[in-house]
Amino acid sequence: MHSGVVAEFETPEALERAYDALRAKGYSRLDTWTPYAVKGIVRKGPESDVAWVMLVAALLGGAIGYFVQWWVNVSAFPIDVGGRPLHSAPAFIPIAFESAVLASAVTGFVVMLGHCGLPRLHHPVFEIEGFERASIDRFWLGVDERDPLFEGDVGEELATLGALRWTRLEAPP
Amino acid sequence: MSATAPALQLLREEPTGGEEVLLRGGSDLELTDTLLAPLWQQWPWLRWALGITGLGALVLFGALTYTVLTGIGLWGNNIPVAWAFAIINFVWWIGIGHAGTFISAILLLFEVRWRTSINRFAEAMTLFAVVQAGLFPIFHMGRPWFAYWLIPYPSEMGVWPQFRSSLPWDVVAVTTYFIVSLLFWYMGLLPDLAAARDRAPTVLRRRLYGVAALGWRGELGHWRHYRIAYLVFGGLATPLVLSVHTNVSFDFAITQLPGWHSTIFPPYFVAGAIYSGFAMVLQLMIPARELFGLKDVITKNHLDNMAKMLLVTGWVVTYTYIVEPFMAWWSGDTYEIYDLLVDRPFGPYAFVYWGVVFCNCIAVQALWMKKWRVSAWRLFVVACFIQLGMWSERFMLIVISLHRDFLPSSWRMYVPSWIDWTILGGTVSFFLFLFLLFLRFVPFIPISELKEMRHEMRRRRA
Numbered sequence: 156m157h158s159g160v161v162a163e164f165e166t167p168e169a170l171e172r173a174y175d176a177l178r179a180k181g182y183s184r185l186d187t188w189t190p191y192a193v194k195g196i197v198r199k200g201p202e203s204d205v206a207w208v209m210l211v212a213a214l215l216g217g218a219i220g221y222f223v224q225w226w227v228n229v230s231a232f233p234i235d236v237g238g239r240p241l242h243s244a245p246a247f248i249p250i251a252f253e254s255a256v257l258a259s260a261v262t263g264f265v266v267m268l269g270h271c272g273l274p275r276l277h278h279p280v281f282e283i284e285g286f287e288r289a290s291i292d293r294f295w296l297g298v299d300e301r302d303p304l305f306e307g308d309v310g311e312e313l314a315t316l317g318a319l320r321w322t323r324l325e326a327p328p
Numbered sequence: 329m330s331a332t333a334p335a336l337q338l339l340r341e342e343p344t345g346g347e348e349v350l351l352r353g354g355s356d357l358e359l360t361d362t363l364l365a366p367l368w369q370q371w372p373w374l375r376w377a378l379g380i381t382g383l384g385a386l387v388l389f390g391a392l393t394y395t396v397l398t399g400i401g402l403w404g405n406n407i408p409v410a411w412a413f414a415i416i417n418f419v420w421w422i423g424i425g426h427a428g429t430f431i432s433a434i435l436l437l438f439e440v441r442w443r444t445s446i447n448r449f450a451e452a453m454t455l456f457a458v459v460q461a462g463l464f465p466i467f468h469m470g471r472p473w474f475a476y477w478l479i480p481y482p483s484e485m486g487v488w489p490q491f492r493s494s495l496p497w498d499v500v501a502v503t504t505y506f507i508v509s510l511l512f513w514y515m516g517l518l519p520d521l522a523a524a525r526d527r528a529p530t531v532l533r534r535r536l537y538g539v540a541a542l543g544w545r546g547e548l549g550h551w552r553h554y555r556i557a558y559l560v561f562g563g564l565a566t567p568l569v570l571s572v573h574t575n576v577s578f579d580f581a582i583t584q585l586p587g588w589h590s591t592i593f594p595p596y597f598v599a600g601a602i603y604s605g606f607a608m609v610l611q612l613m614i615p616a617r618e619l620f621g622l623k624d625v626i627t628k629n630h631l632d633n634m635a636k637m638l639l640v641t642g643w644v645v646t647y648t649y650i651v652e653p654f655m656a657w658w659s660g661d662t663y664e665i666y667d668l669l670v671d672r673p674f675g676p677y678a679f680v681y682w683g684v685v686f687c688n689c690i691a692v693q694a695l696w697m698k699k700w701r702v703s704a705w706r707l708f709v710v711a712c713f714i715q716l717g718m719w720s721e722r723f724m725l726i727v728i729s730l731h732r733d734f735l736p737s738s739w740r741m742y743v744p745s746w747i748d749w750t751i752l753g754g755t756v757s758f759f760l761f762l763f764l765l766f767l768r769f770v771p772f773i774p775i776s777e778l779k780e781m782r783h784e785m786r787r788r789r790a
Contacts, residue, residue, distance in 0.1 A: 167783060185548075190356065191519065191780035192551040200548065203556040209564075224491040227480055232488035239492070249497040249575055253504040256568045260508040260561060264515060267557040271550045274542035281545075287526035290519065290546055292356035292779075 156186045157279050158326040160310045161297040162318035170294035171195045173316035177298065184299035188280065188289040205270065209263040216258020221251040279326055297324065356779050363775045364527055366620050366767060373619065378764050384757020391750045392467055400470045402747045408733045409726075409742035414468035415579075416722040417752055420604065421461035421759075422502065422576055423597070423718065426569055427605025428454025429509055432516070433565035442633050444781050445626050448774050449616070450609050451513040456762040457608070458506045460755040465498075467751075494578040501575035508568055512561045515554070518544045519776035573601040580725070586663040587672075587729030590655065592648055599644035603688070604718035606637050607711040612763060614708045616772075625773055628702040635701035638714065642692035645721075649689065663734060672728050676741060680724050687717025 164170040170187060174196050177185055187196055224247045228234075233241050268274065280286055280297075289295050296318070298309050310321040395402055405412045428450040435443035466472045478499045480489050489496045521541035528534040544550065577597035580588035610631070617626040656668035672681045691713040694700045701707065732739045766772060 187548045188546050189548075189551070190523070190546060191776045191783070192555055194784070196548065197551050197555065200552055203553045205553050205557045206560050209557070209560050213564075223480055227488040228491050232486065234490060236492065243492050246492040249494075249571070249578070250491060250500045252571060253497075253500045253568075253575075256508060256564050256571075257504040259564055260511055263557050263560060263564075264511045267515070267553045268542065270553040271544075271547070273544065273550075276538060276543045278543065278545060288357075290522040290526045290544070291360050 156184065156297050156299040157324070159184075159298050159300040159302070159305065159324055160313065160321055161280065161283060161295055161324045162310065162313035162321035163285065164294040164296060164318055167193045167195075167294055169317045170296055173296055173313060173318065176316055177296075177312075180304070182298060182302055182304050184302035184305075186297040186299065188286075188295040188297070190290050190292060190294075193294070203270070205263055205267050208266045209259045212262035213255040213259035216262075217251045217255030219258070220254025221247055224250055279324060283322060283324065293319075356782075359779065359782075360523055360527065360775055362622075363625070363773050363778070364524055364771060367524060367769065367771065368529055368533075371619075371768075374764060374768060378761065378768070381757045381761035381764060384754055385761045388751060388754025388758050391747055391754055392463070395467060395747065395751075396472060400468065402745060404742060404744040404748050406740055406742060408738055408740060409730045411726055411730065412742055413744050413748040413752065414464040416719070416726050417755065418461050418464035419576055419597075419722045419726075420719050421457045421464070421755065423573065423601035423604045423722075424608045425454040425457035425461060425505070425509075425605065426573060426598070426601035427609050428452070428457075429505075429512070429565050429569040430602050430605065431609070432512065433562040433569060436559075436562040437566060441781065442630050444777050445773055446609065446613060446630060446634075447777075448513070448516060448770075449613060449772050450605075451509060451516070452766045452770070452772065453608060453612060453763065454509050454605075455506070455513060456759050456766070457605075458502065458509070459762065460759050462502065462506070463755065494575070494582040497575045498579055501572045505568060505572045508561075508565060512558075512565055515558060515561065516774060516777075517770065518542065518554070519546060520771040520774060522546065523775055524771055570598055573597040585729055586656075586661065587667040587725065589664075590652065592651055592655065596645075596648040596652075599641050599648065600718060600721060603638065603641035603645055604715060606634055606641065607714040607718070610634055610638075610707055610711040611715065614704045614711075616767065618704070620767075622773065625778070631704060631707055632698070632701045635695045635707055635710075638692055638710070639695045642688060642695075642714070646689040649685070667729060667732070671732055672724065675728065675732070677724065677728050677731070680720050680728070684717050684721045684724050687713045688721060691717070 162173070164173060167189065170189070171193060174185060174187065178199075187193070189196075225242060228243075229241045235241075280289075280295075285293070286295065296313065298305060298313075310323075313321045403413060405414070428447075431443055431450040432447040435447070466475050469475060477483075477487075478489060478496060491497075518541055521537050522544035525534055525537040525541050528537055574594040574597065577593035581590055581593035583589060613626060613634075614631075617623055653668040653672075656664040659665075672678070691710055694706070694710055699706070700710065727742050731742050
């Protein structure tokens with residue numbers, strides 16, 4: 156989110172209560188910034204698809220790894236070693252497995268960053284005074300301007316829910 | 329693998345929870361500042377240590393340059409002992425590199441809580457150990473500038489690697505292990521690099537840590553994807569860590585050589601790897617917790633648990649030491665029986681064999697006593713014995729199996745040259761140098777994870 160209202164909370168419990176209260180009222184475009192994953196909130200959202208992407212990458216990587224070995228040893232550069240079969244399936248398994256793991260890990264890392272919109276060194280929220288403690292010990296909750304229920308007084312509402320303070324987040328022009 | 333799994337189960341059921349794994353009270357801010365302090369403070373001893381180990385690293389580069397310019401005839405290798413120090417050190421370093429991923433991945437999946445304070449530390453150790461390991465096979469080639477021939481690429485010569493040999497498996501396994509461990513480590517670091525960015529005392533450091541953190545904000549969406557990716561990484565790294573030393577053991581087990589040609593090698597190597605890796609974690613952790621004053625984050629409970637892991641893997645290794653000669657005797661093969669039942673215990677390298685037995689099987693038994701498990705310096709001494717024992721074990725496996733070929737006319741003793749010793753010592757220095765740099769510039773205890781763990785523990789108690 157780039158614009159709306161953000162509020163600072165002291166504890167993860169307070170954040171969770173406020174988050175639940177706003178959700179119960181029908182707000183749908185909420186965001187949080189926390190120093191660690193607050194399970195109560197993270198688990199409520201939709202599941203990440205990173206695991207599935209990694210599975211597909213693993214299968215593809217393994218298949219490619221096997222294919223390269225087969226093509227190299229059977230077609231491109233066949234060598235007869237004591238009459239052993241050129242297509243020695245058991246001998247191709249270790250590299251196929253490693254290729255699967257490598258493809259899955261690299262894809263998972265890149266897709267995870269992509270989903271998070273990283274790397275992105277600057278973001279409007281960094282302009283908020285005191286926001287640097289969002290990575291240390293403070294818990295921030297934001298209501299996006301694009302939320303259908305969004306109104307100017309949502310900040311007051313956050314204050315009644317236990318926020319230490321709230322402020323407007325303006326997208327840079 | 330199957331031998332260590334019940335041990336993990338035991339560890340999990342043990343009532344290790346509670347504040348025993350984290351004694352520090354205070355606010356999250358205080359905890360963060362304590363754990364970030366090594367980054368901002370000046371440590372006079374660290375300068376000295378960096379200077380000395382840096383010098384050692386330069387000696388290593390010098391010895392390697394000398395080797396490349398002159399040829400590997402400088403080493404003690406001969407025929408039949410063509411695989412000597414280079415492979416011993418390779419296997420030893422790779423083995424040390426196993427504990428990191430074991431701690432961060434396998435213990436993550438088993439939800440072992442004491443892992444949190446030490447996992448990053450162990451992961452960094454893994455990366456730097458794999459760097460040392462990688463040097464040896466490359467320089468053992470004699471013409472390291474052709475190392476890229478191991479990669480399948482369409483060359484002018486039309487020559488391709490032979491994938492039915494176990495050596496390319498090893499290359500792929502070690503490379504994959506390094507890349508995956510690096511990504512896993514870096515991913516875990518992102519939230520802590522963001523914390524370092526936000527607490528950095530100077531603008532320059534804020535910018536450097538900011539770039540390293542890739543702009544991590546800890547958004548809801550970030551955590552959602554991060555958590556799943558991290559968990560799946562753990563799931564991937566678990567079979568990976570077991571596969572790497574399995575592949576290393578294939579370099580030996582696939583051959584026809586008595587003493588190597590054995591199906592017990594994969595589990596034997598993996599257990600040995602984890603054994604020496606845990607010993608190395610202790611060797612690094614015990615001085616570090618002392619010097620940085622982190623005894624309430626890395627508690628006696630951690631030492632106790634690590635010591636128990638040593639005891640478990642020590643027994644797995646002892647078991648294989650018993651099964652190996654039994655299998656040789658059972659096979660009825662003259663050469664196998666000679667190698668394992670005569671040459672090893674009574675041959676010219678018998679002192680290595682008995683040294684291995686003492687260091688790996690007997691010294692570790694001291695850890696049955698709680699007093700030895702929770703006393704940092706006692707444990708450190710035991711870890712040193714194990715490290716020495718595990719290095720000697722690889723010497724035993726490689727040199728003793730090779731030095732007496734099938735025909736006595738091909739027997740020859742192996743003595744390492746001074747260059748061999750210099751390179752081995754140099755890699756130890758280079759490893760410590762990289763590790764000290766890591767301690768100096770990277771938050772080496774997972775701050776975000778510790779805070780999360782503390783939050784969860786408080787919640788459960790409430």
